Amino acid sequence: MDLTNTAPPVEEQVALMAARALDENALRTIFTEARTANGFLPGPVTREQLTAAIELAELGPTSANTLPVRYVFVETPEAKERLKPALSPGNLDKTMAAPVTAIVAADLLFYENIARTFPTRPEMANNFIGEGKADFVRTFARDNALLQMGYFIIALRALGLDCGAMGGFDKPKVDAEFFPDGRFITLYLINIGYGDPTKSFPRLPRLAPAEIATFV
Amino acid sequence: MDLTNTAPPVEEQVALMAARALDENALRTIFTEARTANGFLPGPVTREQLTAAIELAELGPTSANTLPVRYVFVETPEAKERLKPALSPGNLDKTMAAPVTAIVAADLLFYENIARTFPTRPEMANNFIGEGKADFVRTFARDNALLQMGYFIIALRALGLDCGAMGGFDKPKVDAEFFPDGRFITLYLINIGYGDPTKSFPRLPRLAPAEIATFV
Numbered sequence: 001m002d003l004t005n006t007a008p009p010v011e012e013q014v015a016l017m018a019a020r021a022l023d024e025n026a027l028r029t030i031f032t033e034a035r036t037a038n039g040f041l042p043g044p045v046t047r048e049q050l051t052a053a054i055e056l057a058e059l060g061p062t063s064a065n066t067l068p069v070r071y072v073f074v075e076t077p078e079a080k081e082r083l084k085p086a087l088s089p090g091n092l093d094k095t096m097a098a099p100v101t102a103i104v105a106a107d108l109l110f111y112e113n114i115a116r117t118f119p120t121r122p123e124m125a126n127n128f129i130g131e132g133k134a135d136f137v138r139t140f141a142r143d144n145a146l147l148q149m150g151y152f153i154i155a156l157r158a159l160g161l162d163c164g165a166m167g168g169f170d171k172p173k174v175d176a177e178f179f180p181d182g183r184f185i186t187l188y189l190i191n192i193g194y195g196d197p198t199k200s201f202p203r204l205p206r207l208a209p210a211e212i213a214t215f216v
Numbered sequence: 217m218d219l220t221n222t223a224p225p226v227e228e229q230v231a232l233m234a235a236r237a238l239d240e241n242a243l244r245t246i247f248t249e250a251r252t253a254n255g256f257l258p259g260p261v262t263r264e265q266l267t268a269a270i271e272l273a274e275l276g277p278t279s280a281n282t283l284p285v286r287y288v289f290v291e292t293p294e295a296k297e298r299l300k301p302a303l304s305p306g307n308l309d310k311t312m313a314a315p316v317t318a319i320v321a322a323d324l325l326f327y328e329n330i331a332r333t334f335p336t337r338p339e340m341a342n343n344f345i346g347e348g349k350a351d352f353v354r355t356f357a358r359d360n361a362l363l364q365m366g367y368f369i370i371a372l373r374a375l376g377l378d379c380g381a382m383g384g385f386d387k388p389k390v391d392a393e394f395f396p397d398g399r400f401i402t403l404y405l406i407n408i409g410y411g412d413p414t415k416s417f418p419r420l421p422r423l424a425p426a427e428i429a430t431f432v
């Protein structure tokens with residue numbers, strides 16, 4: 001009999017863990033009432049808010065903690081003009097008017113940080129170095145940066161902000177303008193601010209659980 | 217003067233929106249204290265919980281509301297045995313012992329639902345049909361399913377659960393065993409349950425905001 005074992009019974013531990021669940025209000029903020037913004041109120045978005053959002057999102061899991069996502073926050077009218085030629089007509093006005101637009105990108109040299117971000121197995125970096133690895137590195141960077149973008153969207157909402165992600169733009173043009181050396185590849189743009197409720201569309205239908213999941 | 221305009225002033229609207237922000241407890245649950253689980257308590261995970269998680273995650277945005285993510289929840293010992301040959305040694309024991317393992321996949325025929333999920337522009341489906349489109353369709357399906365996986369991980373945490381996502385396994389083997397007709401492609405596995413805190417590793421270092429973001 002181990003008298004030093006003071007861990008509570010499993011049922012108690014599970015009950016404590018289940019109690020971590022978010023309440024209805026919090027679920028509304030990040031999921032059930034969160035909506036893609038198609039226009040924004042003139043409220044300001046601060047660098048402190050954006051930094052808080054990327055720090056929260058950075059805590060989400062990535063493969064081998066590789067953390068490949070990178071952000072360029074386009075705030076100034078001058079920088080918005082650089083983005084303009086890449087925007088599709090349907091995204092143009094709302095993007096030019098948004099308080100800030102994030103360029104979400106992946107760093108193809110993410111593995112240079114592995115010694116620091118995965119110190120238990122720094123040799124993992126070698127998996128990404130060498131001839132014939134370019135496609136693997138690119139897919140790995142994109143996959144993990146997209147996961148991180150999912151965390152980032154929820155983090156923005158968790159801080160009370162709204163966002164409008166857009167895939168409809170000329171990615172090579174954004175790459176050429178903002179990442180001319182080829183190290184970073186653009187994935188999405190996200191307009192960020194406080195959504196103007198008069199400009200939201202009705203929520204589009206979702207697929208039913210039975211259409212997207214099976215249990216085996 | 218428009219006497220019918222009863223909208224509150226912008227400052228009030230922004231204050232109400234900022235007040236949607238999550239409190240510290242909720243942020244702890246989904247980000248700041250959430251950790252990848254490397255082992256689980258024997259607490260049960262119900263189909264109701266998993267269904268609630270996929271319904272929350274399904275509300276997150278995807279390009280043109282295409283919603284390509286699909287899940288197979290591997291619950292039974294028999295189904296776990298089908299997964300076993302694809303697992304890497306480091307992921308084997310914890311996956312076999314997890315209450316449930318989700319196979320996260322992308323549906324390459326996601327565009328068949330566009331008429332229903334994007335009824336305002338059903339003709340969008342044509343963008344994905346025709347010769348030479350296979351790579352575009354595959355990338356589009358993967359990209360959006362990975363975004364949705366990001367939402368799903370946060371949704372599981374928001375419901376009080378823990379998860380351990382794994383990329384280290386033989387994807388073609390999982391595809392061959394669970395998706396032999398080639399319609400779905402496996403992206404990640406996620407073990408789900410209540411994490412055993414004695415089996416967690418220390419949190420790995422993250423990159424600093426200045427390393428991942430610039431403001432222009």
